[in-house]
Amino acid sequence: MAILDILNYPDPRLYTVAKPVKEVDASIRRLVEDMAQTMYAAPGIGLAATQVNVHLQVIVIDISEDKNGLQVFINPKLVNKCGSQDYEEGCLSVPGVYETVTRAETVTVEALDINGKPFTLEAEGLLAVCIQHEMDHLQGKVFVDYLSQLKQTRIKTRMKKRQREFA
Ligand code: GNR
Ligand code: NI
Secondary structure (H helix, E strand, C coil): CCCCCCCCCCCHHHHCCCECCCCCCHHHHHHHHHHHHHHHHCCCCEEEHHHHCCCECEEEECCCCCCCCCEEEEEEEEEEEECCEEEEECCCCCCCCCEEEEECCEEEEEEECCCCCEEEEEEEHHHHHHHHHHHHHHCCCCHHHHCCHHHHHHHHHHHHHHHHHHC
């Protein structure tokens, strides 16, 4: 297992659209293990492959309290969404920034599990927020993109300054 580097906003590679996984093989299972370890170490409640510069449709999520509820979504498709909710979101690619985003309240997602087996899940609340946040990453979208131009500009400036300080 390995902890992978997470891309930081506004890295242009975060805007890459991920490709579907052709076969859930050993290399994908390895990627999922590394992504899970990276998410737990961060710590975060979700991670999309895009954030570790792998442009395949792979997501890991764990919203459980004791970090023992790993959920894996390969080639996820949103088949239904309903209602709306506001949630103050953060992102491992935009450290230190928390802003409210409006998303669907419940979503139904179809995906493949770690064994390549299809499943359907209906999610609500935080899990629904997280699934939508991660699926956005796979489409090259970051939650900051939903904010006003003024906020986006301020966040870009703050992130670039931060990057210089850490360099
Ligand atoms: O760790 C994370 N927390 C979080 C909080 C509210 C809404 C979404 C998230 S996802 C984020 C991890 C991350 O950046 N995933 O892409
Ligand atoms: Ni994120």
